[in-house]
Amino acid sequence: MYLNVHSHYSLRYGTMSIEKLVDEAMARGINQMVLTDINNSTGVMEFIRVCRKKGVKPIGGIEFRKENKLLYIGIARSKEGMRQLNEFLTYHNLEKKDLPDEAPELVDAYFIYPYIFKGDLKRGHFLGIRYDQLHTLFGIDLKEIKSKLVALQPVVFSERIEYRLHEYLRSIDLNALLTTVDPADKCRDTDQFLKPGELEEKFSKYSFILDNTRNLMNLCEMDYPEGKVKLNRKTFTGNKQDDKELLTKLAMEGMVYRYGKYNKKALKKVKDELKVIYDLDFCAYFLITWDIIRYSMGQGYYHVGRGSGANSTVAYCLRITDVDPIELDLYFERFLNAQRTSPPDFDIDYSWDQREDVQDYIFKRYGRQHTALLGTMSTFKDRSIIREIGKVMGLPKSEIDGFTDQTKSALNRDNATFKKIMAIYSIMSDMPNQRSIHAGGVLVSEEPITYYTALDLPPKGMATVQWDMYEAEKIGYDKYDILSQRGIGHIKEAVKLIEENQKQRLDIHQVKSFMKDQKLNDQLKSGDTIGCFYIESPAMRQLLTKLKCDNYLTLVAASSIIRPGVAQSGMMKTYIQNYHKPDSVKYLHPVMEEQLKETYGVMVYQEDVIKICIHYGGMDGTDADILRRGMSGKYRSRAEFDRLVEKFHLGAAALGRPEEVTKEVWRQVSSFAGYSFSKAHSASFAVESYQSLYLKTYYPIEFMVAVLNNYGGFYGRSLYVHELRKAGATVQLPCVNHSSSAVSISGTDAYLGFIGVNGLESKYIELIPQERKVNGEFIDLEDFLKRTTIGLEQAVILIRVGALRFTGKSKKALLWDVHTLLSGKSKPNNNAELFIIEAKNYTLPDLLNTSLENAYHELELLDFPLSLSMFDLLITKYRGDVTAKHLTKYLGKVVKMVGQYVCEKTVHTKNNKKMWFGTFLDQDGNFFDTTHFPNNTPSYPFRGAGCYLILGKVVDDFGFPSIEVSKFAKLEIAKNPVMD
Template sequence: MYLNCHTAFSFRYGTLTVQKLFDEARRCGVHTLVLTEINNTASYLEMLRLCHEHRPGADGLTLYGKEPYVLDVAVGVECRGEDNALLYIAIARNNAGFEELNRFLSRYNREHKALPERAPVFDQVFILYPLGRCAPEVLRPYEYLGVRPQDLGPLTLYAPYQEYADRFVALHPVTFASKTDFNMHRLLRAMANNTLLSKLSKTQEAQPDEIMLTEEELRQRYARFPELIANAEALIAQCSLDLRPGGDQNKKHLRGSRAADLAYLTEETWKGFTRRYGHADEAVVRTRIEKELDIIHKKSFASYYLIAYELTQYATQRGYDYVGRGSGANSVVAYCLDITNVDPIKLDLYFERFLNEERASPPDFDIDFSWDNRDEIYQHLFDLYGEQHVCLLGTHVTYQRRSLLRELGKVFGLPKDEIEALADRNEYTPDREDIAPLILRYAERMKDLPSNMSIHAGGVLITEEPIYRFTTLEFPPKGLPVSHFEMHNAEDFGIFKFDILSQRGLGHLKETVRHVKRNRDAHVDIHQFEAFTQDEGIKDLMRTGRTVGCFYVESPAMRMLLGKLRCDDYLTLVAASSIIRPGVASSGMMRTYLERFHAVRRGESYASIHPMMDELMRDTFGVMIYQEDVIKVAHHFAKLTLTEADVLRRGMSGKYRSREEFQRVADRFYTSCRAQGYDEAVIKRVWYEIESFSGYSFAKGHSASYAVESYQSLFLKAHYPLEFMVGVINNFGGFYKTEFYFHEARMLGGQISPPCVNHSEYLTTIEGRALYIGFVHVKSLEERIAREIAVERGRQGAYTSLDNFLRRLPLGLEQMRVLIRMGAFRFTGKTKPQLLWEAMLFFGQSRTKQPAGMQTLFDTAPKEYPLPTLQRNAQEDAFDEIELLGFPLCDPFQLVSGGHVGDTAARELVGCVGKRVSILGYVVTTKNAWTQKHEMMYFGTFYDRHGEVFDTVHFPIVAKQFPFRGRGFYYIEGKVVEDFGVPMIEVHGFEKVPMIDKRAELPELPVGMA
């Protein structure tokens, strides 16, 4: 009877979670409703899942022991125009109607057009117009007029339309559950319209009475016109959507049949076995392959493997590097097919994490491509399987507290500084005691509600049936189609993703190889993994934490962890890649691992939780650090089934944590462990370790894949450091800002030069040991000019003078000023003031000359004019660089005001443990963290006057007293502490040091980088 129900997926309009709407229906005794989000279909799968889980089976019991309730849900869309005007409500009669509706919405999304005011012709869709928008006599047979309770008075005016009585239906929208929800709705509408709440137009709001009523209450509202209720009931009785959780909606086969797919997969696997393992009869490997192929056959997953296989073959043919990672690396079949490059036998990877007979969902392949290749990979999938069957996976961005406080602050009209104080520190002035608590309260209520649709990091859906049978498609600007539902809902209904991911690390690997070839005329093979594991240069970089720029091992936390482990082997790096993750690190398990690691190296024993834990996690000293450890412990230690064990593993993602399914298995864990006779303290400790993963751990195969790529980066940095740093810089990715990568290149012996019109390209280039900064890094320089400089130089040769440059490139005076201030014409031997004067003369005379950019027949030198003496201090270049690049190219310590640099250098800290020191540092990066008491603290990374890096920790009291104040120099006082031999400064005092006046004389400080 309810034909128009919203949830918060009617973005910036609805207020109810999907669960709350279900609960409201149960509270009111409503057994049928139509879910109609505004211009989207994002929520329907979640609602269908809830309905399925609460529906009693033949035995009267529900799935996962939930309280039974039968709710039948039809699906539609509330179609609104750009001005928020309600156009009509479209309701799918059945699955065919839902596909019609999805195609209709998708077409307008693709064309980025507003929906038409009159609905198009449909075959299996009902249309409801609001009363007054459309005359009854022009309605098509499947079109109706919706009458809201407030319309009942005017409805008497429609007496002449008695012959159309069956065209009018009761329409009571549902948007809220309470008056508070209505207030929240008004705040959302003000945010959506970027206006003050006091200025929000009533046309932008819903009616305050859009609250679900009991069936009896609704009938009383329409007591004078009971036929309206009867018409609504008759309409909704004709609507249903036949789609239930489970099943398999994915591409069924690639080679004509599933049997043919399996035969081809088997053939290709054994070919790969010969290539990977040689011709010897490897009994262990053969047994493992046969086991995997048997499970793949039983689960009908051959097509899933073959799609990944075809994709990686295509990439290889195109010369694109890729990394197959995730739990897919646990499969020997995937290794034999070259989908992954990690040997599961050698690393003893747990296949059941990837695939087992009890697992309902397909396995998970994560395949990384370089960021500049992924678009072509996406397009290949669309071309191969057809646009009707492929889309990118959507995701739903949720409101977060700080962003909400900022938006709500604007809605209530607070000044910017007060908004920032409220968002950052929960602080407000006494005269805001009426508004600020209100903002804080509503921000808490609105937190985690969906705010908008976005795109999953790499998910691609490939379905057997047309994708429109399941979702409307969104078309972001210049993008590929994206589903309205997200990953977990898709998986619930048997639509499983391929993760086609993008990363910068692969880009800097391939670019480094190119630079080595061009700069040194040397060919580099970065696929010699076995040789890399024995490379002393790589071992030295890892042991000392000198890994800046290297994939996944360059962050301050990872650099310190490698130093604490004295890491110099592959297996330790694999472990480090996972224990650095937040769940393992914050639970104390990282420290436990470190203590046990060093104890074993010293030949000592350690206190064990339980002998079976040590047996299951032999490589990691009984500490759970990988996702499959959850499955191992749940299955072998707690004796749960593999299905139950995988529920626990998935539950740690957070999505399932609140579901009854997860709680039931969690209860089973305790019951089963007690049945095994384990001590209660042991059970609680093991469960604590399982809980600590919280979605932030890696599968071992994932860590192993990452570690392989880390070794490739480390090899290039160890042997071709400058080319490697150029590769990192040009791929614009990594933990640090570009400035620090140039600094690292300088520390490695590079000579960093400003952009030069006769040497630089759009990207940074290397000539010998000289690095010429690319024009892409120059702020305010148009991309067209930045690219054309090198292109024109390639066509006509080097530029001979400023005048020659101006005659060859079309640009204005402001762009020339940028290039001159950047030092791009230093080859002329003239000062910047002289060059600026010449440029102004050129443009001043341009009316009597041919336009800039037009090549003359004879390149004659321009007449030289006597210029006045133009003064310029040396440090002005540095300030030009700061303005145009974001950082200086000189030693930045020359720009510090005053000469006090402290009593210690970074290289001396290891010998000062326990001592109080002072040091002047230049900020590299900072990281905020929260203590268990929810107090803010910081970690900092700096470099000293010698260019060497050191790290700091700022505990809450100090962090509050001495906050960071942006980039620049800080005078730091504190005590040197160490952890497993790695020093850092525990800060006690912290003060920002100003830079010199750019017009002052350059100070002669006895400082400078080594």
């Protein structure tokens, strides 16, 4: 009898999960109901699954609202009806049109209006009346509407605490105090499942209404197939046999391209893989991925293919990936095994400014009815919701700030208000908060996607499903990951700049020759990798130095052991030790030596986890891979995962493995598997790292400009400017007669672009270089003002950053002139003048800027000084007793250094205390690193950008020196003379 049930997918309105909703219904003897979440069908497929499992009849629907006002409730008669409802909502979402006040007439769906509706009721349209409205029927001739009346008992919450939660949700949604939310903007305090028989009792005088309601529900049947069904596009060509033949043809042609005609090992491997792909019916998945790559390569786009799919030789032959599985001895079972139900992951990375075109191609190639971006569902887990709860309670900002300050957690513990907030937060934390877009998932469906979801139109402008990747997998969809990353943008831009600036064309895909280049490998070993994809962070540069990494295979391993799980389990340190002394490695068990000799007894890759589960624990390949996925949080069910853990231990015992050894093997497996990469994934990263390193080594100026123009990487902009100077470039401040929107180069001159100037409007960032290109360089300030029609505030920014220095006048003189020219009401314009009238010139005293003033202008407008260094700004002339270059001479000794802050990293010790790692530059521009232990460090040691005086002991870890800090203080800089 419940036609209007809400789950927590009625965002910031409903309070119950789907599971709880069904359990609450069953507890009251309810055997059928309609899920009608507000303006979405996110939960419908989950609702159908849970109801079927628990023996309740599910009916799908949607509650349609406009500006928080209920318009009507749509109820699907069938799968086809659900599609019609979804498409009705989708149309209005994608076209950005308001929902109409009256519902359409749909063949396979019903609509229920609230009883107050006064329009004409079409076929399949009903009036929903609540039990507290029944008295209004007294004395009315019901002949016209008798067959149209149905019982309406909305369900939003299950108990009084949840009603209070609903009130908080509504207040947060409306950004209003709890006490000021209008009753019309929240549900009634009776909107819940009633006790068994209570609804029938309330409608007993109008039993025909209950009959109408029951008849309507009985006509509904969610005729979706039971069990998991594969919903991805089933064929590429339209015919499975043609798909098989096309994939075979492409793979064989690709094998010749990659390995030559007579490579028997490659031929056998490709044939073996093709058989598994045919048997598992994954031909279409491979061909669609190949088609995406074919399009993007035809556009001249550069891509990196990674993920478990890169373990496949077929994928290598199709040019989906550039990682050679035969050369790296990649483990095919990680990629596909006979019982795997979902295809392998292909993560295809593009430059950030090319990905959307690739996505647009997929939409156009496979049809908008069959293509959508994958959604995500964020929850209230973010602690910022504590601030939201405080606001709706009406607490002052100062009190809320105290509750959100982590350093005051001990003081807050006994505060009654804080306890109340945390109680609400704990209930709310796992609830869905808002829908968004997945980082890169795209779905290509056999049926129209609207059978399974309505579609949203987020700011990205592409249709997006209303559920996330986990629900997609349960429903039966496998995603295509079309991702973007800055590293590819760096490579693409650098190649283009080299062609423009040095007139050289590069084939950046000749990676195998890069791997044999001694100069590159020496630079890799030194850790001089700033700007290079995945190998520029302090931790990675340290690891490269400690490993003395000078080859591709070691870099592949390093790309995986840098992951958190390996480091936290202590296995990264073990790997480094064993790497340097392979003959002294002590293996836990002969099986570990047999399977992990290549990685010195340490599990480095996901494949290693599988190998150990198979060969040490006696599991088959399928169970081993499911167990690995489970440790990454991707298990199908907790019970199944626990069964496989037990199977590992029982299998090891059956094979006679010592119990204590098994415990340690399992500790290593479980601590590592959740964070590890597949070997192919690490290999893909290592290939891209070599490409970046090649560009940095041989074309450092163009490469660093490319890094800056693709918005950097791990570090702040100032460090990349520092690296650009180290590369030999003369870095110039922005100039209206030379600069573009981005950083530009001519020979070794690099002009900073207008994009990096704080406060400069985007209009002028584009207009200034365009005007100069069309009408030539600017002659003087007045010419600049007339041709750009720039306002006073924006002109002042350009003068202060030095962008009009071509005039030969000081900034102060230019500021005088610009105020004289623009301080009147009229603005200069760029209309043609009959006569050019020169402005009067007045003789002024010399108005000079000091270098310190200029540096402060640059700090304000660029976030870093260019004309002076941070060391030049220090009041003290002291620069430390030691420089980074000579640290190894002082091992074990306490030294005093001055360093310019680069970055920091906070970690937690086993005792849950905080410690920090810092990275600094010395006055020579060389890096050094610091460690700040909890006992020697205040609650937070760093005080932002600037220079610090550092006292500490020099220590060495596998040839990498760093400082264990005992005292640490930020140094003062000279005051801004303008502020004195």
